[in-house]
Amino acid sequence: MPSKSHFRWGILGPGSIAKQFARGLSASLEAELRAVAGRSLARSEAFAAEFKIPKTYASADELLADPEIDAVYIATPHPFHLPLVLSACAAKKAVLCEKPLTPNAQGTLQAVAAAKQHGVFLMEALWTRFLPAIVQALAWISDGRIGEPRLLEASFGFRMGWEPESRLLAPELAGGSLLDVGIYPLALAAWVFGTEPTALKAVGHVGLTGVDEQAALVLSYPRGELAVVNSAVRTNTRHVATIYGTEGSVTLREPWWKATEVTLSANGTEETLKFEFRANGYEYEADEVQRSVRAGKLESALVPHATSIALARMLDSAREQLGVKYPFEA
Numbered sequence: 001m002p003s004k005s006h007f008r009w010g011i012l013g014p015g016s017i018a019k020q021f022a023r024g025l026s027a028s029l030e031a032e033l034r035a036v037a038g039r040s041l042a043r044s045e046a047f048a049a050e051f052k053i054p055k056t057y058a059s060a061d062e063l064l065a066d067p068e069i070d071a072v073y074i075a076t077p078h079p080f081h082l083p084l085v086l087s088a089c090a091a092k093k094a095v096l097c098e099k100p101l102t103p104n105a106q107g108t109l110q111a112v113a114a115a116k117q118h119g120v121f122l123m124e125a126l127w128t129r130f131l132p133a134i135v136q137a138l139a140w141i142s143d144g145r146i147g148e149p150r151l152l153e154a155s156f157g158f159r160m161g162w163e164p165e166s167r168l169l170a171p172e173l174a175g176g177s178l179l180d181v182g183i184y185p186l187a188l189a190a191w192v193f194g195t196e197p198t199a200l201k202a203v204g205h206v207g208l209t210g211v212d213e214q215a216a217l218v219l220s221y222p223r224g225e226l227a228v229v230n231s232a233v234r235t236n237t238r239h240v241a242t243i244y245g246t247e248g249s250v251t252l253r254e255p256w257w258k259a260t261e262v263t264l265s266a267n268g269t270e271e272t273l274k275f276e277f278r279a280n281g282y283e284y285e286a287d288e289v290q291r292s293v294r295a296g297k298l299e300s301a302l303v304p305h306a307t308s309i310a311l312a313r314m315l316d317s318a319r320e321q322l323g324v325k326y327p328f329e330a
């Protein structure tokens with residue numbers, strides 16, 4: 001159990017998103033960023049110096065053996081999440097693991113089983129769910145302010161340069177738009193309509209490296225609701241999300257996945273609310289982990305294991321329809 005005053009974090013994978021998370025943690029009075037480990041001691045030391053982290057370990061195993069770590073944040077490329085989740089669970093550390101939790105549903109089921117077996121907290125780092133603007137949007141929807149939600153549109157696409165070796169395009173690193181950014185609009189659809197679409201149809205473009213450079217998905221739900229979502233890593237798109245209901249709509253302004261502004265349009269009027277992050281938005285997912293662990297929970301009520309499993313199944317289905325298979329998949 002974490003000490004009363006501090007919740008002690010270790011970071012595994014000191015890359016670009018880990019820097020953002022470290023900045024987010026600085027806005028949590030309770031959090032203490034205590035250790036970092038990656039594959040290179042020199043890179044981890046540079047990261048530790050930048051964020052004033054007292055301990056640097058030469059390997060994940062050494063960090064996981066530190067009894068003064070309460071939780072780890074896993075921020076390596078997708079295929080290396082699962083082995084670290086398994087080790088962290090065995091070491092009895094609470095785990096916040098970057099999205100996608102693993103590259104496919106088989107791995108996600110393994111991760112969840114390990115957390116249950118060892119009785120530790122595990123959450124996929126779907127940080128968007130905890131942002132105040134998203135919380136507000138979902139509250140308006142569940143309070144019936146737009147009537148019945150019927151249709152959701154959301155995009156997340158950006159144009160990267162032609163870097164076939166990069167984690168975003170390399171099949172051995174589980175590249176492609178679906179796993180990198182498509183998971184965000186799929187998750188938004190799950191938060192609005194639930195995790196059990198009745199159908200999921202996907203089309204997309206598979207580029208020269210064999211991963212999806214862009215994809216468009218349509219999902220239908222039991223009462224005829226629809227989600228129309230798309231993702232891209234080689235095309236810039238707008239980053240707006242709108243949920244249309246029978247009596248109005250809710251719009252999350254660009255970029256919706258880190259929204260600070262949300263508009264309710266209903267009954268001929270518009271109401272816009274703006275929110276300031278305490279730091280950069282990543283502090284809210286850290287708060288959720290800390291709160292949940294202190295309450296003795298093994299999963300988050302807002303991003304439970306079932307959501308991660310459902311999202312992984314949807315991504316599997318979309319990749320199968322596009323014909324994208326990773327080399328490490330049998």
Ligand SMILES: NC(=O)c1ccc[n+]([C@@H]2O[C@H](COP(=O)([O-])OP(=O)(O)OC[C@H]3O[C@@H](n4cnc5c(N)ncnc54)[C@H](OP(=O)(O)O)[C@@H]3O)[C@@H](O)[C@H]2O)c1
Binds near residue numbers: 012017098099100
């Ligand atoms: N939540 C978000 O907003 C968000 C945004 C971007 C990315 N992500 C997720 O975060 C994860 C990391 O993305 P990133 O953009 O931060 O990647 P990145 O910049 O490449 O960082 C990944 C880090 O993992 C470490 N690592 C450990 N084992 C590795 C291995 N076998 N191969 C390569 N690197 C390894 C590397 O540090 P060493 O070389 O020192 O070991 C590297 O710095 C991805 O799963 C991605 O989906 C989330």
